[in-house]
Amino acid sequence: MATASVCEDEFEFDDDDEFEDTLDYSHQNLPESDSGKLLASVTNPARVKIFQLNSNLLFALSSDIEKFQSLLTLELSDNQLVQLPHEISYLTNLKNLYLKNNSLDDFSLPKEFHRLQKLEVLNLGGNRFKQFPYQLFQMGNLKELYLGSNRITHLPDLFQTLTKIEILYLGGNQIANIPDSIGALRSLVVLNLCDNRLRTLPSSISHLTRLKSLSLHNNQFSALPSDIIRLDLQELSLRNNPLVVRFVRDLTYNVPTLKELTARTIKLHRVDYDNKSMPKCLIEYLNSAKSCLNPKCQGVYFESCHKNIKFVDFCGKFYLPLLQFLCSPACTSSTSGSTCQARTNPSDDMSSKFKKVLLG
Numbered sequence: 001m002a003t004a005s006v007c008e009d010e011f012e013f014d015d016d017d018e019f020e021d022t023l024d025y026s027h028q029n030l031p032e033s034d035s036g037k038l039l040a041s042v043t044n045p046a047r048v049k050i051f052q053l054n055s056n057l058l059f060a061l062s063s064d065i066e067k068f069q070s071l072l073t074l075e076l077s078d079n080q081l082v083q084l085p086h087e088i089s090y091l092t093n094l095k096n097l098y099l100k101n102n103s104l105d106d107f108s109l110p111k112e113f114h115r116l117q118k119l120e121v122l123n124l125g126g127n128r129f130k131q132f133p134y135q136l137f138q139m140g141n142l143k144e145l146y147l148g149s150n151r152i153t154h155l156p157d158l159f160q161t162l163t164k165i166e167i168l169y170l171g172g173n174q175i176a177n178i179p180d181s182i183g184a185l186r187s188l189v190v191l192n193l194c195d196n197r198l199r200t201l202p203s204s205i206s207h208l209t210r211l212k213s214l215s216l217h218n219n220q221f222s223a224l225p226s227d228i229i230r231l232d233l234q235e236l237s238l239r240n241n242p243l244v245v246r247f248v249r250d251l252t253y254n255v256p257t258l259k260e261l262t263a264r265t266i267k268l269h270r271v272d273y274d275n276k277s278m279p280k281c282l283i284e285y286l287n288s289a290k291s292c293l294n295p296k297c298q299g300v301y302f303e304s305c306h307k308n309i310k311f312v313d314f315c316g317k318f319y320l321p322l323l324q325f326l327c328s329p330a331c332t333s334s335t336s337g338s339t340c341q342a343r344t345n346p347s348d349d350m351s352s353k354f355k356k357v358l359l360g
């Protein structure tokens with residue numbers, strides 16, 4: 001490994017006969033001015049494959065980085081970078097780029113950043129991004145993407161291009177929405193969404209059939225979509241979410257309107273209707289009926305549904321509070337005369353189930 005010692009303003013470089021393809025200048029307290037000199041002084045930049053410049057004091061990277069055409073790994077974490085030169089986009093062999101703990105924001109990545117088409121691992125954790133960098137959606141070979149501990153509030157619904165992603169780390173942001181297209185990440189094994197502001201997940205999450213680890217702790221989840229039961233998870237963290245107790249207390253059920261009650265009756269008793277007997281808007285309304293999720297209930301609902309929490313034993317390890325939409329509160333009660341009987345635990349059992357969820 002080549003070494004450099006910093007003596008005042010000068011560098012000394014080993015001039016080994018046998019050229020090493022790794023340059024390690026990490027932990028050298030390299031200030032900005034010296035990094036430019038350093039990059040210019042490397043004799044065979046085109047042969048370097050691994051370049052470690054992490055843990056220095058760099059706030060910019062010299063455009064000479066362009067000369068390092070064979071680079072596979074560039075380690076720039078723990079510096080003070082505010083901007084990347086557009087020349088970094090020319091490192092088209094780069095597979096691993098580490099930029100953790102810098103001062104990068106929404107304007108720091110060059111426009112052509114997506115030219116790094118061979119990039120597989122990108123670490124942008126601990127920076128100042130408020131938006132998910134749009135260039136990344138054009139980088140279809142990414143396998144690991146770390147964007148934790150930034151300030152991201154919103155995720156665009158464009159994830160369908162990132163089909164090779166296996167690890168997606170978005171913990172420690174201010175994200176309030178997970179878009180449907182997250183379900184297109186068919187290779188995803190680890191999804192970390194902890195420490196955000198999430199209240200719900202899209203049901204497309206159930207398409208992530210390879211997912212093994214799902215971190216949801218420290219969010220605002222009240223319940224999870226019932227499709228999540230299809231996943232075969234090995235790890236699930238749910239601690240510090242409102243989940244059940246508050247949600248159940250806050251559940252409100254708006255009494256259906258007379259229009260809805262009439263329409264429910266028409267559907268339940270399969271009364272024939274056609275556009276001669278009814279205005280078009282009512283036909284459309286009737287056709288918008290959604291089935292009650294209680295399998296024993298034949299009922300439907302329109303605008304007024306009863307949201308219910310159903311606990312399900314998940315992978316034999318967790319009790320999950322899943323959100324159900326039912327036609328009426330009667331659908332959840334086992335003592336009512338209704339034929340609707342969902343498998344719901346009585347509320348006095350709630351606290352013990354709640355503990356299991358939190359521990360899970």
Ligand SMILES: [Zn+2]
Nearest residue numbers: 292297327331
């Ligand atoms: Zn029902």
